[in-house]
Each structure stands twice: as structure tokens, then as C-alpha cells.
Amino acid sequence: MRRISRRSTLRGIAAAGAAGIAGFGGCLGDPGTGADGGSDPDPETAVHQVGGALSGPAWRRTERPGFVTLFDERDAVEWLLRDAPPETVGFVDDTDFEESVLAYVESVGRNTCERLVEFADVAVDDDTLTATAEATAGDDAEGDVGCGQAITYAGAFLRVTADPLPASIRVEVTDGWGTSTELTGEDGVRDPAALDGFVRPDDDPPNVPPALSCPDDGFERHPAAYEGEVNWGSGGGGGGGSGLELRVVDPEDDGDSDDPNDALRFERGDAFRVEMTNVSARPVGVGNRSKYNLEAETEGGWTDVRGSDDGRFEYTDELVPVRPGETVEWSFAMDEAGIVAEHPNDDLRVCPDLRSGRYRFVLFGADDVAVAFDHVA
Structure with missing residues (x-):
């Protein structure tokens, strides 16, 4: 011994x-x-x-x-x-x-x-x-x-x-x-470089569509709930600081891929998830898990693909602690129903239909932390 x-x-x-x-x-x-x-x-x-x-x-x-x-x-x-x-x-x-x-x-x-x-x-x-x-x-x-x-x-x-x-x-x-x-x-409790998934592709988007326009009368688009630039992949909680790491994960990826452009390319119906991990040695407070924008990059800028007919986008003001090492997940499928399936607002829907291009998830319940991925036809 x-x-x-x-x-x-x-x-x-x-x-x-x-x-x-x-x-x-x-x-x-x-x-x-x-x-x-x-x-x-x-x-x-x-x-x-x-x-x-x-x-x-x-x-x-x-x-x-x-x-x-x-x-x-x-x-x-x-x-x-x-x-x-x-x-x-x-x-x-x-x-x-x-x-x-x-x-x-x-x-x-x-x-x-x-x-x-x-x-x-x-x-x-x-x-x-x-x-x-x-x-x-x-x-x-x-x-x-x-x-x-x-x-x-x-x-x-x-x-x-x-x-x-x-x-x-x-x-x-x-x-x-x-x-x-x-x-x-x-050093915290986790090495950010060892987390599953990627932050965003490093090549050009497959398509940049025109500004989004929904033909349905009464449809009101979800507004951007953040101001200015986002923090790609890393940020702090609702009170600032640091320690949060955001990644897009392909559940079919066995972890061997080192190419974000390939790992972050999803066809229609493909499942994917966004993971937020507290890699620090302290609890980090964030807003409730519904506080995010899901946007497409268009000729008119980044625009949320979701909206509702009643135009009500209300979120409770709370601070949820995330323990060191804890991971919070959001699961999606790359289609109109799968993008809003887990959101608690039943009236939320996608309009117009999803197009080929680059998309991003922005967690405004934290320090405006974002990740991006591509949808290919």
C-alpha cells in the first residue's frame, strides 16, 4: 500500500x-x-x-x-x-x-x-x-x-x-x-474544455434568409429580452460574475467529434439539447429555465422564431440556484413543434416555418449567454 x-x-x-x-x-x-x-x-x-x-x-x-x-x-x-x-x-x-x-x-x-x-x-x-x-x-x-x-x-x-x-x-x-x-x-469543479458539445460553428451559415415575416393576422413575435451583444458560451448568473458554460449537444454524437461545424448541423426533425453547467466552486443564481430567446440569423438581424397570438410573454422574477457541477438541460427537435414543445407557454408557436440557416439560443435569465447551431434542409 x-x-x-x-x-x-x-x-x-x-x-x-x-x-x-x-x-x-x-x-x-x-x-x-x-x-x-x-x-x-x-x-x-x-x-x-x-x-x-x-x-x-x-x-x-x-x-x-x-x-x-x-x-x-x-x-x-x-x-x-x-x-x-x-x-x-x-x-x-x-x-x-x-x-x-x-x-x-x-x-x-x-x-x-x-x-x-x-x-x-x-x-x-x-x-x-x-x-x-x-x-x-x-x-x-x-x-x-x-x-x-x-x-x-x-x-x-x-x-x-x-x-x-x-x-x-x-x-x-x-x-x-x-x-x-x-x-x-x-479552477472550479469542471474543466470547460472537457464539457460535451460546442458553443457555435466557426464557418459561415448555410443560408441567411430575409427578415422573418408571419402572414398570420394577430401573430406577435417574441421580443429580444436582452440588450447589445451576447456572451458566447461563457457568462455569469443573474447577478453577474462567472461560472456558467453553455453548450449545444447532439445526443447522437459519441463524443469523438472535434468539428463543431459537423456536430452542430441538424436536419429537420433531428433532436438536440442545450446544456448549461456551473463549472465554478460556488452556486450561481439564474432566472427560471423559460427565460431564453431562440433566434434565427436573418438579413434583418437575429430574430426570435417564436411568438403568440395573444402577445403575452410574461416571466416570473426569481433566482434559481445552480449548484457547482450541476447541469440544466433544454431539449429540442429541429421542427416547428419541437422548438416549442418544452416551453410552459402553450400558446407559443413558430411562424413562419423554419428555414435553412443559423440559429442561436440566448439565456437572458443569466448573463445573456448564447450558443449557436445550423439547420440544413
Whole structure:
């Protein structure tokens, strides 16, 4: 069994139970004094082993060996505590955020014994919390303890008390297979480059039709609910910021395609979906899932293909939290009925009929984030 070295090791002692493992925090070391006002080579620390991945896990072990984030206020931790054991909630509640910060680190082990996250070399360097962290079995697994052959996710809180408090985090995380990567709080839980789908074609549209005109009396077109330019593929929530990634996904694509022009070309009746993923390490608030425009590129500009005879396009004013790693989906089919099938407004319809050309989905319930795709006859 591979063992972490004993150098400056910080380990939360844990007790195994039928439902998993919950550790308690212990203080290690005395508060250090930063000579330059921004560094502390030996801050006061305490570790709490969670015994699982509170994030879900929201990250994928094929993309990275773990997940790292830093909390400087109690409310920011709340999204992780939804299914946390009482001991974990207590550890967080016992943290005085006037004097301390909480680092949270997850990794993954090869077997059921590697269920701890072990920290070493903890320091505050130029207002950045630095450390190493490794998925390990710890000393309690020595001897004849049997280790089940199951991939096991582990998480741990590291409380750091220092003066000044660190404002950022950088941790070298090593998983049970020995894969190491330096992670920061800016990395989030997902790599945008590894998401399914594409943002938009990079070639010219197959056709640019004249401005849309519906021959039906009384038809009122859905207005554009955003102003100015859109954000292609990436943006923030209703309150700004960042962390949302939007993609168009072909359900028939096996993931091997690296050509957006081919993957984003749909014939009449073809199914496709739009996926919005929160890749950040914080919940992001968005409007309800009906807040989007679905537009065609025409000679008169981008125009929504949908409308209704009563001209009522009302949306509730609400903020819906999207957890880190969570994906929200919209499913469509490339025809008049399939474009509006999932919308709650039963009176919404397409007029005139869809033509060959370029289309885009604009989520105005967030930071006006858009993706595009082509319809070919």
C-alpha cells in the first residue's frame, strides 16, 4: 500500500462506522508571525475528515485528481453542507471567520481504505494558502485491515488561523493513483474544455434568409429580452460574475467529434439539447429555465422564431440556484413543434416555418449567454 511521507503531516483522526467515516478537528501548531505582513510559514491549523465528497463529487476524476476551494465566510459553505453529517456542520459552525478561513479539498482513492485527505506543508505565502493534499488510508489502515476494491471519494476541511488571513489558495492534490495537479480556488469543479458539445460553428451559415415575416393576422413575435451583444458560451448568473458554460449537444454524437461545424448541423426533425453547467466552486443564481430567446440569423438581424397570438410573454422574477457541477438541460427537435414543445407557454408557436440557416439560443435569465447551431434542409 502506498504511503504518504511523514513530513509536516496534518491528519484528521477518523472513526469508521457503518455509514462511513466522520473525523474531528484537532489543532496542530501555534500561530506564526508573518515577518512581511503577508506570510506565515507555520499557521495554526485544524483538520476535519468528512469521509466522503460533499460536492457530489461535482468534478470528474478523469479530468483532475481533486477539487479545492477556500471559504472566508459561513454562508458561502452552505452549499456543501446539505447532506453533511452533524460533526461536519459543527466543525464549520465552530470556525470564527474573523480569525480563520476554511479550505475544503476532495480527492479520490483506489480502494475503500483510501478514504482520507492528508495535508502537509501548510503555509501562508503572500496571502495565499499553500499546501499539499493526498488521498490516503492513514495509519488506521495498517495491519490486516481488508481494503475493498472500490473507487472511494474523500473530502476534508482544513481550518487555518493566521494574520493576515489568506485570500487565495493553491494546493498540490495527489489522488490514489499518484496523479498530482496543482489546483486553486479559481479552477472550479469542471474543466470547460472537457464539457460535451460546442458553443457555435466557426464557418459561415448555410443560408441567411430575409427578415422573418408571419402572414398570420394577430401573430406577435417574441421580443429580444436582452440588450447589445451576447456572451458566447461563457457568462455569469443573474447577478453577474462567472461560472456558467453553455453548450449545444447532439445526443447522437459519441463524443469523438472535434468539428463543431459537423456536430452542430441538424436536419429537420433531428433532436438536440442545450446544456448549461456551473463549472465554478460556488452556486450561481439564474432566472427560471423559460427565460431564453431562440433566434434565427436573418438579413434583418437575429430574430426570435417564436411568438403568440395573444402577445403575452410574461416571466416570473426569481433566482434559481445552480449548484457547482450541476447541469440544466433544454431539449429540442429541429421542427416547428419541437422548438416549442418544452416551453410552459402553450400558446407559443413558430411562424413562419423554419428555414435553412443559423440559429442561436440566448439565456437572458443569466448573463445573456448564447450558443449557436445550423439547420440544413
